[in-house]
Amino acid sequence: MAAGTGMPGTPDPHDVPEGTVVLGASDVARALTRIAHEIVERAKGAQDVVLLGIPTRGVTLAARLAQRLASIDPGFDPERDLGELDVTMYRDDLRRQPTRAVGVTRLPAAGIEGKTVVLVDDVLFSGRTIRAALDAIGDLGRPQAVRLACLVDRGHRELPIRPDFVGKNLPTAQTERVRVLLAEVDGTDAVVISGREPGAAAAAEEGAR
């Protein structure tokens, strides 16, 4: 929680053992609130919106977004309109990685048919996870629209995919590692970047502003 105690609106880029904190807890909270409003605005109300979180942290982020949507528009019911979507069996890199455990897919009680599905992920990178998610959704039903929300967009897309709602654009080098930490899973809220070349941090921060 230490990362969240800085001044409001001020990133807290102090060095943690694994890397540099580029978003603190308050930044994460603010970004999610903004995304929630954008979703409602874009969909003209949250009536037909369902959220699908992509494991692991996308599921947590989707749950937080669901609370915010419900407070903005009582027509959104987290019990009914929130689900999770495991894309493991749709990935195109299964043979390149050690065997992945298959996660849980739980559709919202409202279903996805005719709904506006908002996919929620933590970090958008190559876009391959989202490609897999789109294929999975195609097998599960026919939504009216599919949108994409992510907390961090770090660039380096390998597919023609772009997010609809972004918490923070974070220019990175390919070799760097971006991690989203969430209190429910990691005990703290933060976005951490590691493997960064010395001196590159300031430049990247500049670019992000």
Added chain:
Amino acid sequence: MRHLLSTADLAKDEAIELLDTAAQMAATQSREIKKLPTLRGRTVVNLFFEDSTRTRISFETAAKRLSADVINFSAKGSSVSKGESLKDTALTLHAMGADAVVVRHWASGAPYQLAHAGWLDAAVLNAGDGTHMHPTQALLDAYTIRRHLGGRGGGLRRGGDDGVGADLAGLRVAIVGDVLHSRVARANVRLLRTLGAEVTLVAPPTLLPVGVESWPCRTSYDLDATLADWQPDAVMMLRVQRERMSGGAGAFFPSPLEYTRYFGLDARRLAVLPPHSIVMHPGPMNRGLEISAEAADSERAVIVEQVANGVAVRMAALYLLLSGTTEGTAL
């Protein structure tokens, strides 16, 4: 996981991973579109040296639901019946580029040889070998038990639905019948024990192997006493081959009638079981021999469900064998 040859090779966490994966696979099978793209472009060969339409269809369904290409290679009507050796068959499959070979064989150990003789580099999945092992049958049995009883005994349903994440600690399973010739019994004794369940084998002494005392289970010659005193949570009836009763002096018991009298599951014995208990059978059943129609069709029977779970478990096994890089995942 490189091969799936024997439940004796499975560590507890591996077994639970298989069951958990099967649970996710099962979830996909209630959808309108049941097919997943996961194993697109991979080739699974069903190599059957022994007839078993049910098992073959189950594996074929599992592979096709994962979008693998399936080639059925059966002993009948192929070079196998003309005397082509296991080795030459393996070399042929290797040349054809099989990624996984599902093998059913009359000889105990044939899948082990396929996996270790260096004849082919595909993943080998044992679909039943002689009187040795039938790991996917035991896994689907364990999966079925966990779905129904995962919250009982000491082994609480720690995970979510269907007992995901849980073991079978504290559950009691009675396996009844021809243990001597049963690969299902051997596979189940090992797996159920690994998952923490207690097992009692019930059979006439002629149908228990010499050496059974080294197995991690107890044995009984008395089905009535086992049901009444031990109160098993699940009763698994094994198929009795009718040929075991003929053969004159070498027959394993005097008559079908006598077998049924002492080792058949009927309505009377069913009534002795605890209310939550389930009745299982690997199929195909000999109704009226090891299991009566009342028992087979009762609400306790989960025999049809076992078949459905078989597809999910085999999907899980194929997924875990064929996804991922091969290094560092030896089973």
Added chain:
Amino acid sequence: MTTTSVPPVVLRGARPLGGEAADVVLADGVIREIAAPGAAAVPEGAVEIAADGHVLLPGLVDLHTHLREPGREDAETVASGTRAAAAGGFTAVHAMANTSPVADTAGVVEQVWRLGQEAGWVDVHPVGAVTVGLDGERLAELGAMADSAARVRVFSDDGRCVHDPILMRRALEYVKAFDGVVAQHAQEPRLTEGAQMNEGVVSAEIGLAGWPAVAEEAIIARDVLLAEHVGSRLHVCHLSTAGSVEIVRWAKGRGIDVTAEVTPHHLILTDELARTYDPTFKVNPPLRTAADVEAVRAGLADGTIDIVATDHAPHTREDKDCEWGAAAFGMTGLETALSVVQATMVDAGRLTWADVARVMSANPARIGRIDGTQGRPVAVGEPANLTLVDPSATRTVDGAAQATASGNTPFAGRELPGRVVATFLRGRATVADGAPVAAPAPAAARGGVR
């Protein structure tokens, strides 16, 4: 069979039966002199062999060899099998009768005998079948085989058991007329239908049909009682269980004229090896438990078991490169037998080299009634059938490098002690410098046989 072209040999510093070092002179097919080092009268033109520290044994005699000829020359021939025998230190082998055609007539045994003579590596003594075609139904013409040029004295249906008690009784009685012996393959057939391996903890676990010890012990028990009743001698092939050792010990205590053999593999290997499903380890009788291995070692040490015999059973790759259930029974042994005995018995302090000479040469020769020429003491004037062993050497067994035509050795890749440096058949080296010589018999001698 002339020996005139063979030069004399001097073995410098060899230790007869593992005793004191001596110079041993071989000439004219016999041992001419055994003298203190440097004290022997060396004949002109003698070949000198440095044998410091090497053990000199009488040529080994195998009572149980499968040479496969006639019929399965793809697995072994008399020539290849006897060359393997020489490489293993043997100077005589008994060739089992389960050939095709079966050695159940004078014609077949004479053929095998003659092939042995022509090959010239060791003396080949055919074993005659007890029953026609090994079918266990009626006696073969045992007398004709005994009277043939092959002078058969050992009769066996090996691979099959003479299970019919009345037939066994008749055979035991009948061979008394020519001092023959029935060598019984003790396997109750009904108790071993479909059997694949020792019945016990391992078979129960790995799902291979079990072969109970009682199937062997029951036949041995019956046969020793039959032998006692009719006053015949009986030889028990390859006994493999602790119970069998007990029964034979009891029978000998009663004065029954029974002899027993154990194979090298039953002295060292156990049924745990079946867990690999590698058919190399499929053998009849099956590999047993560690307790059985200990019992046969003890039986060999205390004299209950009279001999070690190889049951050398070569098989083609096709018969072994397959499912365990489809594979042939048997393993090769001629070239590893002495090493296994050294490892399990000599190096363990349970047998001396003199004991090895007894159980691998003198006793088998006596049982086979070839003890006029084979299995003799290492003494002046005796036939120079000798084996020179370097007990300090070790070697890693390589099936492909063996002299036998088949590769089914269970010891492939294993390191074993001891190495046969030289083998002499009537003074002529069949093995020199650890390898079979180019041609064991002079051309003139081979021509003479024809």
